[in-house]
Amino acid sequence: MADAVPSSGLALTGPVTLDTLDEVRALLDRAGPATRVDLSAVTALDTAGAWMLLGHRKLRIEAASPAQDLLLRTVEAALPPGRMVRPRKARQRAGDVLAGLGAAVEGFLATSAQGLGFTGLVMARLATTLLRPKRLRLTALVHHMEEVGLNAVPIVALMGFLIGVVLAFQGATQLRQFGAEVFVVDLIAVSILRELGILLTAIIVAGRSASAFTAAIGSMKMREEIDAMRVLGLDPIELLVLPRLLALVILLPLLGFVADLAGLFGGGLMAWMELGISPSQFQTQLLANVGATQALVGLSKAPVFAVIIALVGCQQGFLVKGDAESLGMRTSRAVVVAIFLVIVVDALFSVFFAFWGV
Amino acid sequence: MEGEAVISIRGLTNRFGTTVVHEDLSLDVMRGEVLGVVGASGSGKSVLLRSIVGLQTPSAGQITMLGTDVLGASAADRAAVSARTGVMFQDGALFSALTVRENVEAPIRERLAIDAPTRAVLADLRISMVGLPPEAGDLYPASLSGGMRKRAGLARALSLDPEILFLDEPTAGLDPIGASAFDALLNSLGEALGLTVFLVTHDLDTLKATCDRIAVLAQRRVLVTGTMAEMLEVEEPWVQSYFHGPRAHAAFGTEAG
Known part of the structure; x- marks a missing residue:
């Protein structure tokens, strides 16, 4: 690697490069009082090596080849004026928790206001579009209907079926103790038609479609497609949000209906196998005790859930910034916020319906 | 050191479905030279670059880089070769979650x-x-201008002190001052570091200012290679129109014929 020539200087040999940086540094440190370094036997020199030679101490560099000399001069010219000291984060103090809480509340209020503003904007665009229906992008609408509706049918139906099976099984075990097996029909029908069918459908769709909306709109935002639309005089709300919103509003009730049917089917099947309630008995009990009102109450919530999911998904997409990280963050936030709001609104619906005695 | 081929491509064929991009293409890049690769849009310049750096597996052919047959090499050998090369992508391709x-x-x-x-x-x-x-180091790529992103991309390509540098359209989208500065930067770095540069470009000024040799890609292969002066003598119609068009005359200061 090197021959240390005492007092006179240091003769380096072999490569002085990024790979040998630590060895060269150790040699230079050990060389002690040497003030000259001889490069005549150096086989390879790169910018890292040059930086080490220049920056280590005041060394006089000797016997550098013309190419090495040029490299040394180039690196010398580019040497940073000294490492900038980045301000260190202050230590945690007692007030920080309070400040963090305040910032979180402020952020929550600001986000809520933003969401409200976005809702208003979309509603205004929706109104103008409904006044001039020709402006509605039919192709996009049908495309999104297929994407969020038709393609979600298998998963929604499977989910409904399994929920029906589980309810019937659990209900049967409990109700058998009272000899009230036949009421398992009421249990299944009321809970699925009124609550679970549409709520779980909305949660699945929030996971599937809100994230898809955010990712699609967000990546368009990152590639400046949204800006391109604006300067071309196209309205991104009209082009991107309305078709998605309307597709969900039209199809979420239908998906909820699919989940209801699948749930009743699964529950009925389980009731038949487990409790011996024949399909005709099931039908009689269903029609006698559970009216269509239950299903209508459940499905009436669907359009509201649809609006929430579409608005949250699209708005998070518009909030994406330039980097890939923010796309991922917004996508996951879209799902979390959409599911959270769906559950909150479902609770409000329950209170509302209880108040009106439906 | 001159005269040794650091990249040597033999019989390269790239096919996408029924579209043949390269057919039996051969090219040598010598140590220490700046090779400019030109060609019409869609002539496969970027595909050639991607084939050499291993992002695209060719349908047939052999590519030897720094003495290693990169297509047949083991993953470890490949990694060793790629540690000695640097690639700068067209828009920098910086990792957006990291600072410069x-x-x-x-x-x-x-x-x-x-x-x-x-x-x-x-x-x-x-x-x-x-x-x-120096302040640019703490910035995130999203807050850089296009020219700064390109420079940052070059800095990342240079970070391992590579022997071969691949540049994809380094001056596209830069203002003329920025582009000339980039040419000068490339020249001084090339000279100081003894870099071999594989440069894909459309910029005639860059070709003139930086390239030792030019390779023209057309008709699915390398049509001609040679110095700028030799290019001006080539009779082939596409090469003629490329190096004798109005833009070329503006760049080279010759009279339009």
């Missing part, structure tokens, strides 16, 4: 056990060498 300094540090951090302060200083040195202000 972290971007430049990333290849060093991945390959070598160097302590963090040294790594940061080396990154700062690269950042300064490509002509970025």
